[in-house]
Amino acid sequence: MQATRRRGAVAPRVVLRWLESGRWSVLAAVLALATLFRLPYAWAPLSSDEGGFLLVAHQWVTTEGSLYGNQWVDRPPGLLIVFRAADVLSEALGDRLALRLVALALVVVAVVAAWFAGGVVAGSRGAVAAALTLTALTSTPVFSGPRLTTGLPGVALVAVGVACALSATYDARGRRGRALLAAAAGAAGASALLMKQNYADGLVFALVLWTVAGARGRRLILPGAAGAAVPLLATLWWAATGPGVGAVWEALYGFREQALSVILSSSTVAPAERALTFALAVVASGAALLAGVTVWTIVRERRHAVAIATLALLGWAVFGIVGGGSWWRHYALQLAVPLALGAALAVRSGLLRTVRVAIALSLVSTLVAVAWLTPALVRGWPSSGTAAGEWIHDHASPGDSGLVAYGSPQVLRVGGLAAPYEYSWSLPTRVRDPDLVEMTAVLSGADAPEWLVEMGSFTWWGIDTDAFRSVVASRYREVADVCGHRIYLRIDVRRDIAGPTRWCPDLFGRTTGSS
Incomplete structure (x- = not known):
């Protein structure tokens, strides 16, 4: 009996020693785990952002008129390039699988980068700690991690930038090698800004690290700045020759100030509810515990340059999340890199047992x-928004266009409809077309869309006007109610619809929000 117990105790220790050995097989196992976490989401319905950015990316290269073809969104061009790649893949694989494969590729890049960054900080154990932390936080459905969220490309590039900055400072040999790695860190950090405009995390980390790391670190600032200039100058050239530098700046930064004002002046109930949900998600995912370990470690290692730079990285992430004002759960992905680095620092600081427990709890969460959602995911059930799109797809004709009031652009993507109205998300509509002047003009024009979808209520936020209500009443008739979303068809258009229809299949969940 005692021998049996000893053998039972030895097995976990053998596994633990293997995990912390730093072998390539361990990294392969971590990547396999990340893949398994995300596998069920190959069947998940498109989120609002996934469908919307596919819609924008698809028409960006073929039309003119607004910031991205005939669409205006408050996101940098790099993000649209990522979704354009998913759009190309979708022709062979379908939207769902294409999106999730691109997301998986980004996570693989991020995990590998975290492995190398953690290795620089605390050797093989630090590498494993950082990689597993990043895997847990970027794979949890609590943060919408398995989807291709708008923050995921930025997370991958921030992780690459951090890894390159650390290697340039502590691991590279030769002045030329250090300079090249510093340039790569700068390029990756700047490219993250082109994915999401508040993802300056990598640049902040590198600048603070090199400033406090002594003369050797300060020599890396210039090549790092040169690397950062490349993607930024390329974007400047695109803006100057396309929509205009001022238009791009207003979309990325000026709009956010206006949007925050609109959010704060509107009802505070929804943002407050999302803030509470966000806080609960941070706790449930294990991120709160990992953040506590990271802060504790930073205090213990406060004289070390990496600890100081990690504090700056974490502080910037928190600033970016709070500054957004909307509290969408996937914003928490911005915490993944600083908490992964914090886990490696904790190993270095002698908090091995504590960080093991924190990482284990996050992985279990x-x-x-994933296990809780898998049965619904593998059935391929739609969300209410994608169900509306599927119904339209079954009844529309090629070349049809549509308008969704307000937001939820995945309806248009799934329905196969073109988007004649340039604001396909609710927040840009509320900020840039608050009196629905442009929307009403589109609905009353000669090329008015065949389809109009009322996602919740035309009276949301009180932005509907007499002119808007009049044109809807005079030009459109209700033809279906799909899961509570009313669908209208232009009165002069005929489609094969046998009278007003009420329909709703089994649903995965309501995915009608915007970010």
Whole structure:
């Protein structure tokens, strides 16, 4: 009996020693785990952002008129390039699988970068700690991690930038090698800004690290700045020759100030509810515990340059999340890199047992969340928004266009409809077309869309006007109610619809929000 117990105790220790050995097989196992976490989401319905950015990316290269073809969104061009790649893949694989494969590729890049960054900080154990932390936080459905969220490309590039900055400072040999790695860190950090405009995390980390790391670190600032200039100058050239530098700046930064004002002046109930949900998600995912370990470690290692730079990285992430004002759960992905680095620092600081427990709990949380959702995911059930799109797809004709009031552009993508109205998300509509002047003009024009979808209520936020209500009443008739979303067809258009229809299949969940 005692021998049996000893053998039972030895097995976990053998596994633990293997995990912390730093072998390539361990990295392969971590990547396999990340893949398994995300596998069920190959069947998940498109989120609002996934469908919307596919819609924008698809028409960006073929039309003119607004910031991105005939669409205006408050996101940098790099993000649209990522979704354009998914759009190309979708022709052979379908939207769902194409999106999730691109997301998986980004996570692989991020995990590998975290592995190398953690290795620089604390050797093989630090590498494993950082990689597993990043895997847990970028794979949990609590943060919408398995989807291609708008923050995921930025997370991958921030992780690459951090890894390159650390290697340039502590691991590279030769002045030329250090300079090249510093340039790569700068390029990756600047490219993250082109994915999401508040993702300056990598640049902040590198600048602080090199400033406090002594003369050797300060020599890396110039090549790092040169690397950062490349993607930024390329974007400047695109803006100057296309929509205009001022238009791009207003979309990325000026709009956010206006949007925050609109959010704060509107009802505070929804943002407050999302803030509470966000806080609960941070706790449930294990991110709160990992953040506590990271802060504790930074205090213990406060004289070390990496600890100081990690504090700056974490502080910037928190600033970016809070500054957004909307509290969407996937914003928490911005915490993944600083908490992964914090886990490696904790190993270096002698908090091995503590960080093991924190990482294990985060991985268990991710596993439980994935397992809980898997039965519904593998059935391929639509969300209410994608169900509306599927119904339209079955009844529309090629070349049809549509308008969704307000937001939820995945309806248009799934329905196969063109988007004649340039604001396909609710927040740009509320900020840039608050009196619905442009929307009403589109609906009353000669090329008015065949389809109009009322996602919740035309009276949301009180922005509907007499002119808008009049044109809807005079030009459109209701033909269906799909899961509570009313669908209208232009009165002069005929489609094969046998009278007003009420329909709703089994649903995965309501995915009608915007970010």
